[in-house]
């Protein structure tokens with residue numbers, strides 16, 4: 001009999017009964033090389049705990065929304081933009097993303113970045129920046145732009 005109360009690790013950052021999905025629907029928003037796993041989705045808590053993994057050189061969507069993120073880095077190395085500040089990230093670092101705050105997570109060029117992200121189940125959809133705002137924010141990373149043009 002399967003014990004759903006315990007789902008064991010099957011490999012590094014993989015778990016029994018947890019499917020690995022694309023981060024978002026292709027074309028719905030710009031991103032590169034990100035996978036998503038939903039580890040917990042419990043109505044009694046009212047929250048989801050997801051695990052995202054960004055491959056080397058990849059990045060999550062630059063976005064903002066009313067709901068907050070509580071992030072714990074589990075694997076690898078990278079950087080995040082929160083508001084207008086870029087932070088270096090390593091294993092076990094913690095990140096708060098406040099409401100309506102622009103954010104993006106990037107893996108290092110030579111290492112992936114894996115992190116847990118806690119969100120409420122009932123949450124608003126992300127907003128995407130216009131081209132001028134995106135360019136100004138992404139310039140904070142101080143290297144070549146990594147954001148493909150957004151959807152029309």
Ligand code: MN
Nearest residue numbers: 063069103126
């Ligand atoms: Mn977000």
